[in-house]
Amino acid sequence: MMPKGYISFIFHAHLPYVRHPEHQQSLEEKWFFEALTECYIPMLRVFHEMADDNIDFAITFSLSPTLLAMMEDPFMQERYTAYLAGLQQLARKEEKRTAGDSRFAPLTQMYRERLDYAAYLFNEKYGRRLVNAFRDLQDIGKVELITAAATHGYLPLLAVQKEAAYAQLVTGIDNYRRIFGKTPRGIWLPECAYDPVLEEMLGELGLQYFITATHGVLYASPRPKYGVYSPILTPGGLAAFGRDPETSHQVWSAKEGYPGDYVYREFYRDIGYDLELDYIGEHLHPAYLRGNTGFKYYSITGPDNHKEVYNRQHALQKAREHAANFKFNREKQVEYYGGVMDRPPLLVAPYDAELFGHWWFEGPQWVDSLCRLLHGQNNLEMITPGQYLDRGYTLQLSTPNISSWGDKGYHEVWLNDKNDWLYRHLHHAAERMTALATAHPQAEGVQEEALTQLGRELLLAQSSDWPFIMTAGTMDRYAKARLGKHLERFMALEQQIRENNVDVPWLRAISATDNLFPHLDYRIFQSMESTVPVENKYEDLAGIR
Amino acid sequence: MRSDAIEGLTAAEKLPSSYGEDRLVLLTRDPYWLFAYWEVTPESRKQLEIEGRRAWEHLNLALRVTRYDTDMDKEEGCFHIPINHTVDNWCIEAGVPDRYYKVDLGVQIADRGFVSLLCSNIVKTPRDQISDVIDENWRLPDWQARRLYRRIARGNPSSLEMAIRGGGSAHLERSDGHDA
Numbered sequence: 001m002m003p004k005g006y007i008s009f010i011f012h013a014h015l016p017y018v019r020h021p022e023h024q025q026s027l028e029e030k031w032f033f034e035a036l037t038e039c040y041i042p043m044l045r046v047f048h049e050m051a052d053d054n055i056d057f058a059i060t061f062s063l064s065p066t067l068l069a070m071m072e073d074p075f076m077q078e079r080y081t082a083y084l085a086g087l088q089q090l091a092r093k094e095e096k097r098t099a100g101d102s103r104f105a106p107l108t109q110m111y112r113e114r115l116d117y118a119a120y121l122f123n124e125k126y127g128r129r130l131v132n133a134f135r136d137l138q139d140i141g142k143v144e145l146i147t148a149a150a151t152h153g154y155l156p157l158l159a160v161q162k163e164a165a166y167a168q169l170v171t172g173i174d175n176y177r178r179i180f181g182k183t184p185r186g187i188w189l190p191e192c193a194y195d196p197v198l199e200e201m202l203g204e205l206g207l208q209y210f211i212t213a214t215h216g217v218l219y220a221s222p223r224p225k226y227g228v229y230s231p232i233l234t235p236g237g238l239a240a241f242g243r244d245p246e247t248s249h250q251v252w253s254a255k256e257g258y259p260g261d262y263v264y265r266e267f268y269r270d271i272g273y274d275l276e277l278d279y280i281g282e283h284l285h286p287a288y289l290r291g292n293t294g295f296k297y298y299s300i301t302g303p304d305n306h307k308e309v310y311n312r313q314h315a316l317q318k319a320r321e322h323a324a325n326f327k328f329n330r331e332k333q334v335e336y337y338g339g340v341m342d343r344p345p346l347l348v349a350p351y352d353a354e355l356f357g358h359w360w361f362e363g364p365q366w367v368d369s370l371c372r373l374l375h376g377q378n379n380l381e382m383i384t385p386g387q388y389l390d391r392g393y394t395l396q397l398s399t400p401n402i403s404s405w406g407d408k409g410y411h412e413v414w415l416n417d418k419n420d421w422l423y424r425h426l427h428h429a430a431e432r433m434t435a436l437a438t439a440h441p442q443a444e445g446v447q448e449e450a451l452t453q454l455g456r457e458l459l460l461a462q463s464s465d466w467p468f469i470m471t472a473g474t475m476d477r478y479a480k481a482r483l484g485k486h487l488e489r490f491m492a493l494e495q496q497i498r499e500n501n502v503d504v505p506w507l508r509a510i511s512a513t514d515n516l517f518p519h520l521d522y523r524i525f526q527s528m529e530s531t532v533p534v535e536n537k538y539e540d541l542a543g544i545r
Numbered sequence: 546m547r548s549d550a551i552e553g554l555t556a557a558e559k560l561p562s563s564y565g566e567d568r569l570v571l572l573t574r575d576p577y578w579l580f581a582y583w584e585v586t587p588e589s590r591k592q593l594e595i596e597g598r599r600a601w602e603h604l605n606l607a608l609r610v611t612r613y614d615t616d617m618d619k620e621e622g623c624f625h626i627p628i629n630h631t632v633d634n635w636c637i638e639a640g641v642p643d644r645y646y647k648v649d650l651g652v653q654i655a656d657r658g659f660v661s662l663l664c665s666n667i668v669k670t671p672r673d674q675i676s677d678v679i680d681e682n683w684r685l686p687d688w689q690a691r692r693l694y695r696r697i698a699r700g701n702p703s704s705l706e707m708a709i710r711g712g713g714s715a716h717l718e719r720s721d722g723h724d725a
Contacts, residue, residue, distance in 0.1 A: 156573070157572055160570055160572070160666060195573075196669075214697070218675065218697060219671070219672040219673070219674065219675055219676060220676065221672070221676035221678045222676060222678040222679055222680040222683065223675055223676040223677070223678060223679050223680075224683075225680075225683040225684065225685055226685075226693070227693050227694060227697050228697065229693075245697065336692075336696060337693065337696075339692070340685065340689040340690075340692045340693050341693075396680065396683045397680075398680075401671050401672050402573060402669065402670075402671035402672075403671060408575065409575075410573075410574060410575035410576065410671055411572070411573060411574050411575065412574050412575055412578075415572060415574050415580055416574075417636075420580055420582070420634065421634075423570070423572065423582065424570075424582050424584075424634075425560050425561075427570060428564050428566075477554060480553070480554055480557045481552075481553025481554045481556075481557065482553060483553075483557055484553045484554060484555070484556035484557025484558070484559075484560065485552070485553040485556055487556065487557075487560060488553075488556035488559075488560075491561075
């Protein structure tokens with residue numbers, strides 16, 4: 001029986017490449033470790049438990065290539081193991097400290113149990129290869145994994161050189177294939193940033209769909225008959241799925257969104273700030289910098305600084321209520337749209353994965369409750385974009401609008417007076433990369449090594465994270481330093497290659513630090529005018545035989 | 546601050562101010578604004594000084610912004626923005642969504658008008674509202690279309706500016722992926 005409507009949850013998981021072997025500990029690597037501990041592992045736990053309980057659910061997860069590269073990096077795995085062991089040790093210390101205190105002891109126990117589970121899942125069950133936990137879920141058909149652009153480059157602003165955008169896309173796809181053994185069906189365009197100039201490339205790469213902001217599809221032309229409640233077919237032959245504004249509002253809205261409920265856990269009160277340095281210092285940065293440990297014992301409570309102790313049972317009850325409320329509202333929504341559409345409406349609900357568990361501590365339990373409520377009923381069916389396409393609905397041909405999911409909906413977050421200066425350098429570097437890759441189609445030995453590393457430095461400089469952080473203004477020195485570092489390395493190496501004078505020990509040193517995408521082929525940067533797609537080359541060969 | 550971060554910051558500050566190439570690049574920011582950056586080599590400066598019969602600092606430099614229709618079939622008009630010889634980038638209020646734009650950097654010369662030196666790539670501004678183009682095979686009856694779009698517009702979080710300019714309905718709370 002056909003459901004009254006569909007809902008597609010898409011969790012976008014991304015972090016910039018923040019691997020810093022040159023430091024004993026780095027604040028930026030901690031972003032990655034915290035995301036693993038507080039978001040990805042709790043989400044995986046929820047998904048695996050639901051699968052064990054035979055719950056019907058369908059979730060889409062986009063895993064950015066930089067995130068996957070860090071998950072697969074032995075050095076980062078080693079560091080994460082040590083990080084986790086340190087937190088487990090802190091948990092035991094906390095259990096001792098709070099023993100007998102009926103308000104805090106249950107909370108320290110909760111954290112210890114969560115950390116023990118994380119260590120079990122990471123070290124024992126998956127032998128440090130968390131990507132396999134995702135792969136298992138994909139293999140049993142519960143989760144659809146999609147890719148993103150290589151280093152999360154902001155494609156519309158890079159596409160001044162088509163080769164630069166192409167290299168971002170093709171690296172994202174190649175990386176996915178090597179890890180998951182198949183071609184991704186969909187791609188997360190970084191920041192949902194879309195421009196029709198990308199169509200030709202997207203169409204050539206064998207992808208089937210991407211996600212846009214609401215007005216990416218809503219303002220498409222010709223006007224989409226079903227608004228954002230059905231995907232459209234783009235000129236490149238892909239399906240574009242537009243974000244449903246109501247689902248995002250209910251979760252994200254600062255005023256009315258679920259995560260701000262007063263019984264939920266407060267993010268900003270952490271023992272890393274609250275306890276004496278003598279006690280907590282050894283679990284902070286070596287310089288004893290105050291910071292988050294993840295042990296947070298208070299609820300949001302209210303708008304001011306007064307905070308009550310967190311009550312886990314009340315918070316979980318609230319997460320269940322919010323899941324039921326969400327389900328109720330979605331059912332009303334599909335009933336409404338069902339009344340004007342001749343097919344079941346599809347609600348597309350993409351979120352930053354990090355919201356769930358990291359910012360909104362109870363987020364994974366909300367997802368769990370929601371999936372269990374939706375299980376086995378016919379009003380609203382969970383579906384992935386790929387599964388939706390398999391249902392065979394005819395799609396309207398239309399060109400999406402230029403758009404992003406950033407503030408104000410277009411490119412301003414990544415192009416304003418705090419960051420517009422960097423495009424001059426990124427465009428110039430991309431032009432040099434294409435010139436060198438085109439001039440050396442058959443490089444070998446050190447030259448090939450150097451050209452490949454040149455490609456890596458360019459990709460790393462292109463992360464959308466750097467201009468985003470500059471706009472946000474919180475870690476802008478780090479963003480500026482990273483951009484400066486990669487561009488400096490790029491320019492020095494570019495000159496060495498041009499002058500046929502590569503400093504090999506230095507090349508090996510930067511290759512060991514900026515080591516992502518081990519299979520990168522620098523030829524992907526070659527000029528599009530002077531090359532033919534690989535498939536055509538093979539066809540030509542077949543013709544000769 | 547750590548030493549490598551300081552090195553990186555220094556590297557960012559030491560990025561070249563020029564690459565020795567004439568170039569003018571145009572980027573789209575939103576339905577109303579464009580951003581252009583450029584570099585003029587000393588050789589090209591000299592050439593312009595000869596044409597304008599003045600030193601670079603005294604030339605009437607300008608950007609000429611040309612607008613084309615939504616299909617890039619015909620030119621709709623152009624306007625000039627005077628610029629100072631010390632700047633090398635500009636935020637351009639283009640003003641019209643869903644149009645193609647091209648920018649020239651050049652000089653205003655008394656008896657010859659605008660003489661172009663550099664020409665940009667062509668970009669398009671996004672639409673800021675629902676498309677007027679309707680595919681007859683994909684048309685909802687008007688009352689249904691109204692029902693559909695009225696509700697979407699109520700919760701549309703996409704663009705504050707769009708809603709203000711487009712006179713959209715009032716509920717405008719921001720709720721994109723990066724606000725949390």
